[in-house]
Structure formats: structure tokens, C-alpha cells
Amino acid sequence: MFAVHYTEFGGPEVLHLAEAAAPHPLQNQIRVRVKAAGVSPVDAALRSGRTPMSARLALPHIPGVDAAGVVDEIGPGVTGVAPGDEVFGSVELAGLGGASAEFAILRSWAPKPATMPWAQAGAAGTSVETATRALDLLDVHPGMTLLIDGAAGGVGSVAVQLAVARGARVIGTARPSNHDFLRKLGATPITYGPDLPTRVTSTNHPLNPTSAGANRALDPAGAHLDHARDVAGTRDVRALNADGAPADRAHSAAGALDHHALNAAGARVDRALDVAGAGVDRALDAAGPRVDRALDAAGPRVDRALDAAGPRVDRALDVAGAGSLPELISLTGDPASVLSLADFSAASHGVRLSMGELAGEPHGRHGLRAAAELFTQGRFVIPIEAEFSLMNAAAAHTAVESGSRRGKIVLILDDHPA
Structure with missing residues (x-):
């Protein structure tokens, strides 16, 4: 088969297209004829020889861990896939490569949606797995507010979309030129860099109902108190009690709206106004005839009480590794609510x-099928920064090393490269 490989470590110029022995699948593996293969910063770092993991490579080495293609061989123990199926996924990560070739062995995969371009499919595997794993470890679920530091890159942009699909509200950091890009993915953008708490506080992002923010507490769509009262009509204040307590107790908590009393009760105002995270409109729909009186009793102190709570972020994901961990801890209030994918000083914080998986963590491979389903629903995309032919693999590696990007770099394979 033809493949990109290198026989020595160095810059992109060490990459060459050459003949190589075709691999065959082992237990729980499949082989695909590759249509597209992703190129990642890890591939470039391994090729350069500057990372300790390079010492694990046997030269010549074929780079690349993400691929998409057509199944042509199936290993023992594999079910649910047949030769001719179009799939996308990643190689056995312990091998640190093998995807930038005519044939590749996949360890994890999912069916490729028929309308998904090969370039997107080829670049998706490890970004989807990494983002899924991170969101699982952070236990991101509906109603939370998640801040992603470094949201416009390959992993960050995937994490934004998967978090939004889980029902989270996402704030993403990026340079100003990428803010519109993040908005299209469903995130509220802020500029990355020092003093993140100030920028989070000033954002118009509708923060999490379980965190803070007056508008959000009264109406997930951002409506104000008057609108909530108009919509409520003659509904029961019992819906305002997240614990399902009797109406008089709910009236006592919501009517007085003394934020000190609410804090003592172990809940923010917005938690009292939201039943199990379902949102005010649904909660009020389930209610009875006294919400007007409860809201009227609140009077002008509502905004003051809610403003006093201040904005808060429930979880934070550090993709950039740019030294933001102390500020992310400040925003969440707990180091356990922060996860880093790139900062090796994380433990000291x-x-x-x-x-x-290489560190023994639970994998996020189940995210591949979820991402494929979201793509078919029009709710997911793998942003592509640039495409290169296999012959131009060196240029692809140069592009990966060039700095901040808005998406993935991918190799497109011809059946018979010159």
C-alpha cells in the first residue's frame, strides 16, 4: 500500500510518500480503505521528536490517528459492520499512528452518515472521543453553564457542540475574529486571556438556572419579572418550590425573596423558581392559582436579590493550556469542577x-455514534480549516504547527496518488 511515513525525526520535510506493508485487523479491529485522515498537533509533535512519546515509535512510522473510509476487512469478534460500510473513527491509540495511508486499522468507529463529507469524518475521531470524555468527567448535564477555554480549535469546537446538545449553556473563549464562529456553534463567546471572571460577569450570556442571573431565573429565554407575571396568570406558587414543599412554604421563600434566607435554605433564588431544571414556563404550567400574589409580594427586591447572587459557572474545561486554571477555579468555586486537557501543572492547582485511555481513564468512544446522530439532525459539524492531498502531507503538518486554528487539518486520499 502507499503511505506517508518518516524514517527520522525532524520538521515536516522528513515526511515522504512510500510503499508500506498493508496491515490486517486483529481481535475487535476493522480495516478500512482510507478516504480521509486527520492531522493533529500530536502527530506533528511526535514527528518532531520533541516529545518523550516519540521514543516509543519504531521507525519508519506512519503518522495519524483519525481516519474515515470503507470497510474492507473485519477482525475476529467484530459484529455490526460489514465490508463496504462507510465508517469513521480512530486507530489503536497505543500505536500512535497508522492512519495516513491507503489502509488503516481502526479500533473505534461508528457508521458515517451518508451526507457527512469525508473530510469531516476523517478528522472527527479523537476530537469527538476527547470532548465526550471531558464532558463525562465533568458530568455536564442539562441546565449547567460550562466555560470552555480554547473553544475555537479542533477539540474545543467539538466540545461546544456536544455540550450544547446535552442541554448545557456554553461560554467559549477565543480571539475576537472567532467569536461569530462560536456563536454559530451555539456558544456565547468571550475573548481569551487574563481576567476571565470580569469578562464572564459582563457577558449577556443567559447563565445557568442552577447558578445565578436574574433574567435567567425568571425565564430561560431571558424575560424579565413583568413578563413572567403576565405569562403566569393564575398559577400556583407551589411550582416555584423546587423541593415540592407546600404552597405556604414556597410563598414564604419566594415572596420574601431575602437572599440571606434563601442561602440559609441551601438554594439560590433561581433554584426556588425552577422545578428540577424544567424551566419556569413548564413549572408554571403545572401550577395553580396563586403565583400572581407571590410575585406581587416579591416587589422591587427581586432584581436586587438575584443580582446579589452574581454570575457563576458550574463547570470549566481548559483546552488551551494557557495558564487559566486559577481563574477557572475562581469562576466555578471548586477545583473539582475544572478539567484540563492541556495544562501539565493541573495537579498543583x-x-x-x-x-x-493511555492513562487508564474511561474512554469517550461512545461519543462517535452520538456525534453521527447529531450530524444527521443538523446539530453537529466538524469544522475544517484546510484540506491537503496525501502528496502534500508536509504542507498539512506545517499548517498544524502554524498556531491558532478554527478547525481541523485533514488529508484527502486519492485512490492512486502520483
Whole structure:
């Protein structure tokens, strides 16, 4: 088969297209004829020889861990896939490569949606797995507010979309030129860099109902108190009590709206106004005839009480590794609510650094099928920065090393490269 490989470590110029022995699948593996293969910063770092993991490579080495293609061989123990199926996924990560070739062995995969371009499919595997693993470790679920530091890159942009699909509200950091890009993915953008708490506080992002923010507490769509009262009509204040307590207790908590009393009760105002995270409109729909009186009793102190709570972020994901961990801890209030994918000083801050399966962590491979389903629903995309032919693999590696990007770099394979 033809493949990109290198026989020595160095810059992109060490990459060459050459003949190589075709691999065959082992237990729980499949082989695909590759249509597209992703190129990642890890591939470039391994090729350069500057990372200790390079010492694990046997030269010549074929780079690349993400691929998409057509199944042509199936290993023992594999079910649910047949030759001719179109799939996308990643190689056995312990091998640190093998995807930038005519044939590749996949360890994890999912069916490729028929309308998904090969370039997107080829670049998706490890970004989806990494983002899924991170969101699982952070236990991101509906109603939370998640801040992603470094949201416009390959992993960050995937994490934004998967978190939004889980029902989270996402704030993403990026340079100003990428803010519109993040908005299209469903995130509220802020500029990355020092003093993140100030920028989070000033954002118009509708913060999490379980955190703070007056508008959000009264109406997930951002409506104000008057609108909530108009919509409520003659509904029961019991819906305002997240614990299902009797109406008089709910009236006591919501009517007085003394934020000190609410804090003593172990709940923010917005938690009292939201039943199990369902949102005010649904909660009020389930209610009875006294919500007007409860809201009227609140009077002008509502905004003051809610403003006093201040904005808060429930979880934070560090993708950039740019030294933001102290500020992310400040925003969440707990190092356990922060996860880093890139900052090797994380442990010194009490923050977990996720290294994936190679470090013995639970994998996120189940995210591949979820991402494929979201794509078919029009709710997911793998942003592509640039495409290169296999002959131009060196240029692809140069592009990966060039700095901040808005998406993935991918190799497109011809059946018979010159």
C-alpha cells in the first residue's frame, strides 16, 4: 500500500510518500480503505521528536490517528459492520499512528452518515472521543453553564457542540475574529486571556438556572419579572418550590425573596423558581392559582436579590493550556469542577488533567455514534480549516504547527496518488 511515513525525526520535510506493508485487523479491529485522515498537533509533535512519546515509535512510522473510509476487512469478534460500510473513527491509540495511508486499522468507529463529507469524518475521531470524555468527567448535564477555554480549535469546537446538545449553556473563549464562529456553534463567546471572571460577569450570556442571573431565573429565554407575571396568570406558587414543599412554604421563600434566607435554605433564588431544571414556563404550567400574589409580594427586591447572587459557572474545561486554571477555579468555586486537557501543572492547582485511555481513564468512544446522530439532525459539524492531498502531507503538518486554528487539518486520499 502507499503511505506517508518518516524514517527520522525532524520538521515536516522528513515526511515522504512510500510503499508500506498493508496491515490486517486483529481481535475487535476493522480495516478500512482510507478516504480521509486527520492531522493533529500530536502527530506533528511526535514527528518532531520533541516529545518523550516519540521514543516509543519504531521507525519508519506512519503518522495519524483519525481516519474515515470503507470497510474492507473485519477482525475476529467484530459484529455490526460489514465490508463496504462507510465508517469513521480512530486507530489503536497505543500505536500512535497508522492512519495516513491507503489502509488503516481502526479500533473505534461508528457508521458515517451518508451526507457527512469525508473530510469531516476523517478528522472527527479523537476530537469527538476527547470532548465526550471531558464532558463525562465533568458530568455536564442539562441546565449547567460550562466555560470552555480554547473553544475555537479542533477539540474545543467539538466540545461546544456536544455540550450544547446535552442541554448545557456554553461560554467559549477565543480571539475576537472567532467569536461569530462560536456563536454559530451555539456558544456565547468571550475573548481569551487574563481576567476571565470580569469578562464572564459582563457577558449577556443567559447563565445557568442552577447558578445565578436574574433574567435567567425568571425565564430561560431571558424575560424579565413583568413578563413572567403576565405569562403566569393564575398559577400556583407551589411550582416555584423546587423541593415540592407546600404552597405556604414556597410563598414564604419566594415572596420574601431575602437572599440571606434563601442561602440559609441551601438554594439560590433561581433554584426556588425552577422545578428540577424544567424551566419556569413548564413549572408554571403545572401550577395553580396563586403565583400572581407571590410575585406581587416579591416587589422591587427581586432584581436586587438575584443580582446579589452574581454570575457563576458550574463547570470549566481548559483546552488551551494557557495558564487559566486559577481563574477557572475562581469562576466555578471548586477545583473539582475544572478539567484540563492541556495544562501539565493541573495537579498543583488540585485540578484533574485528563490524558485518556493511555492513562487508564474511561474512554469517550461512545461519543462517535452520538456525534453521527447529531450530524444527521443538523446539530453537529466538524469544522475544517484546510484540506491537503496525501502528496502534500508536509504542507498539512506545517499548517498544524502554524498556531491558532478554527478547525481541523485533514488529508484527502486519492485512490492512486502520483
